[in-house]
Amino acid sequence: MNRKLLAEFKYDLAPVVRGYNRRTLYVNVGTKEIVSKPVSDMMIDKFVGGKGFDLYLMWQGVKDDTKWNSPENEICISFGPLCGNTSYPGSGKSIVTTISPLTGIPVDCNVGGHFGPYAKFSGWDAIELQGKSEEDVIVYIDGDTGMVQIFTAPDTEINSHIFAEELIKEFADSPDKHQFVSVVSTGTAADHVNITCLNLSFWDKRRKVARLKQAGRGGTGTVFRDKGIKAMVVKYSGLKVDTNNPVDLPTLQQTGLKLHKEIEAGDATQCHMHEVGTAHLMEIMNDYDLLPIRNFKYGQMPEAIGLHSREFTALFTQGMADGCWYGCSLSCCKAVDNFKPRTGPYKGMPVCVDGPEYETAAGCGSNIGIFDPKDVVEINFYCDTYGVDTISFGTSTAFAMECYENGILNKERTGGLDLTWGNADAALELLHQMARGDGFGVTVGKGVRVMKTLFAEEYGADPNFLQDIGMEAKGLEYSQYMSKESLAQQGGYTLALKGPQHDEAWLIFMDMVNNHIPTFKDKAEALHYFPMFRTWFGLQGLCKLPWNDIEPANNAETDEPAKVPEHVQNYVDIYKAITGKPMDKHMLVRQSERVYNFQKVFCMRMGKGRRIDDVPPYRAVGPVTEEEYLSRVERYDGQLKDKIGVDPSGKSTAEKMKILREYREDQYQQLIDAVYSRKGWTPEGVPTVEHLKEIGMDLPEVLEVVNRYLK
Amino acid sequence: MKVLKTYPEKCIACHSCESACSNLYFKEDNVDKSCIVISDGSTPPNMNVCNQCQTCVAACPTLALSVSPQGVVMLNKSLCIGCLMCIGVCPTDSMRTVFGAKNPFKCIACGVCTKSCPTDAIKIVND
Known part of the structure; x- marks a missing residue:
């Protein structure tokens, strides 16, 4: 491909130390400015990495009135200190954030593929893309030589299954080294619609094709194309078991092998x-x-x-x-x-x-x-x-x-x-x-x-x-689960900061099937713990699935099987083994709480994120139409009788639906009261200053936004 | 298929094979670094060594494990990223590692141990 070099930035290669590079890469595709930014102790202490770094960098880059298509909107991709280790299953995730064209607030996507680990091992803890290019460009990171380049992109085919493969072949050193290149791309729909994604590739050596994993939610592809970016490409050829430079490789390997065997057996x-x-x-x-x-x-x-x-x-x-x-x-x-x-x-x-x-x-x-x-x-x-x-x-x-x-x-x-x-x-x-x-x-x-x-x-x-x-x-x-019969999941969906995605909380079985969280207090505790625990994966560059899509054989006999305690301990162990920093299951939640509340305040800064925004459509709460009610009439009539104390006999379907709706909507509001209180927020959904101080997220810029809403 | 075959009833658990193996590949006499492991807690002793079943080959994400023309599973260290998934799937626990090392290791049916065995309890055979 005949590409013109538009900008170039050379940097010194240095090994990762205990999971961190301590620098991030800023690329402005409009001005063609490429900068290395230092990572401060404060960033690591308060924002950890991954989604935390993304949001911190994006906060500095955008203004209160930034829209998804404003030049200053950013796409940030970060990886986290645990990302890229090859020992523990599910350790290759990138976290992509941007101001979403669908919501106007930050969206975050946790995505697989090789881009994240390779970009990290090329020398960066996060990548910040800002600006808008007048002509289509490709951003290329060469982690083998220490070079970032912006090229023109006269490519005619941008649909990912072809484009990712073309770029891998173009940037790989030789045909036997395709596996060292990964591509971020989208497709032609991202030029026209908002419900788009980014594809992060990995080269499948057996199939000899570029596989595609999606940063799916919130229209990230649309922002990418709006910036005039056709692709990002990274090349890194030096991967070994210790590239992430953990402080305690034997413990990391031992913990990973324990899980490999558990998966093989279970x-x-x-x-x-x-x-x-x-x-x-x-x-x-x-x-x-x-x-x-x-x-x-x-x-x-x-x-x-x-x-x-x-x-x-x-x-x-x-x-x-x-x-x-x-x-x-x-x-x-x-x-x-x-x-x-x-x-x-x-x-x-x-x-x-x-x-x-x-x-x-x-x-x-x-x-x-x-x-x-x-x-x-x-x-x-x-x-x-x-x-x-x-x-x-x-x-x-x-x-x-x-x-x-x-x-x-x-x-x-x-x-x-x-x-x-x-x-x-x-x-x-x-x-x-x-x-x-x-x-x-x-x-x-x-x-x-x-x-x-x-x-x-x-x-x-x-x-x-x-x-x-x-x-x-x-x-x-909404993502694809029915929440009508699980009040806790109604909250799990509607309270999710970026919008109704199940990655913050999936409580349906706990709530509806097993009835383990019957009271508002129980549900509020679950809607505090699980979103915090799951946020941690996004800070570290981890996947959620190896946490509870495989369980130790004796998990059911533990005190809190829904938390999968042995796997929580695995995460504590691998964090310590990689970073050398202290960690326990409480500190883990506290790390998340800081970033979670920061994201919450970020949403408020952009004009959403309070109780008035945590509103479910009634289809997520109960039957909207008579045909829905009648299809489960025994269930709903039974609930009128048993839960509300109303005799359904003699009442029309419309009357019964009205009573049920009032009850369910009231239940939802009571749930929200309980959850906000547990999370340290006011009844309007605003984090209190006291809570922000307690968790260590009382940065002046955060308090300034909160105080706008507390007055 | 070339494979190291074991005859536990002949084994006297002298551990000479382990020494021969670790000395050849790691330059030290250390059972933790031997591809064959003799456990003498039972009678006859348990002799654990790779049977070249190839289960690990399918699990390797980098194609670092391959099968030689003689049917021996070989590890290409330059491709290995040390994930140990091969150990996780090994049905006989014969893929081995020392935690802290970059790569696992396994028996490649070289036969050096057979020369040290005083009772012919191990033999290279072509199945």
Whole structure:
């Protein structure tokens, strides 16, 4: 490729010390400025790394009124001190943050692939991208020679499954060294719509293809393209077991090996990650009425048998070392090989499709009424290569389909698309339209919140109905679990800082199935602990899955099985072994609490993040329509009687729905009161100064924002 | 397939094989660094050594483990990133490491130990 060098920055290579480089890389693609910034002790003490560094750097870079497409908006990618070790499963994650085009507040994505570890071992604890380039560029980090370069990008093909591979081949030293290059890219849809993602690659040596892992949520791809960036490329060839330079390699190895053996012994009877990855959840969710079907109306349907995990097991190539980073024996990132799409620009061409994972199978399958796994695989493929987030695509398409089924939309309004439930051809055409930037797909690609406003204003639809069925909060589409029967999960979704994603808390089984957290106080404690514990993965560059998607054989006999105490201790041990710093299970939560509250205040600084923003659509809380109520009439009638003390007999369905709704909405508000109190926030959802002081996040700039809302 | 075959009923647990192995590959007499391990707590002794089953080869994320034309599983240290997933999957616990080292190690059926065995309890065979 004929590229012009636009800027170059040389730096000294130095070994990582105990998980840190102590410098971050700033690249302004507008001014072409490239700078190395020091990492202070304060940054490490208060922000740790990963998401903490991202948010800290982004806070300095943006203004109160920065929008997603303001030049000063940043994309930050950071890795954390534990990231890149090859000993403990799930240690290769990058955390991507930006001001989201969907929410206007920081979004954070935890993503696999080799980019993060290679960028870290190239010498950087975080990367900050700012500015807007007038011409398309590629940012290249050469970690072997110590060079950062900005090149022009006259490339015509930017869809990731081809572009990532082209760049790997271009920047690798030789054909036998493709595995040392990783690419961040998106796809053509990111030029036109907001529900987009970034793809971080890793070279699959067995398949000889670029695999793609997604920084999925919140429209990161759209910001990337708005900045005129076509790709980031990193090359690093020196990986060894001690590249992260841990203070105590034997303990790190011993702890990792213990988990390798546990996975080897337990995975086949626990989560089947080796066989089918997270798609193992499909029938479990369906059995418990938790699989979203038809825009989260139902959690179970007989048709869902079509998406049973065995169908995906049959499609995935078995027996491969499918880890998205070296040393991950959980190996959950499965792939469909030689898949031939039946539609679109790559029709008939054999491709390797990453996934489907559970979220994709549910979002692009059952939630839009599709029950043929091959249709799901095709939607998955095009979402990835076009740079579309499968979760937001599923939830946005489900919303559009329900509007179509209700007569709010029709063929005239959709440009001829028949958006009835399960129409895979129409769903795929929406995707192709997003990639081409034409047709109704562009509308769907703006996300549920924009569609709600548009359909009310343009088509006279009832805004209250649209609010009830539009599965978004803060502007972000819900991920793919039914929360109607789990009050704690309703909170888990709506209180999640970036919007309703399940990565802060997944409490449905604890709450609904096992009834382990019956009181508001119990639920509030769970909604404090688990988001804090899970935040820690994002600070360190770790994956959540090896925490509780494999459990020690005796886990059920421990005091707190939901916390998986032995694995918590593993994390304490590997943190100490890498950084040499003190750590215990309480300090771990405190590290998270600082960054979590910082992110909360960051959201407030950008204009969201208080109680008025923690509002679920009623579809996430209870039955919106009579058909939903009647489909589970025994359950709901029983709850009227047992929980509310109302005799349902003689009452119309509408009357019963009204009573149930008032009760559930009141329960939700009581839950929020309890959670805010536990988290150290006011009833309006503002962190108190006392709490910020107690946790050590009382930086002047943080207090200044908080005081605006406490007055 | 070339493999080191064991005959526990002949083994007198003198540990000469361990010494021969660790001396050859690590230049020290240290059972922790021997590819063959004799446990004399039982009768006959337990003789643990790689049977070249290749389970580890499929698990290796960097293709550092491969099978030689003779059927012996070999480790290419320049490709190994020391993740120890091979040890995690080894069905006979015969892939070994010393914590703190960069790579695991295993029997490559070189036969040096057979020369030290006074009772012919180990033999290189071609199955």
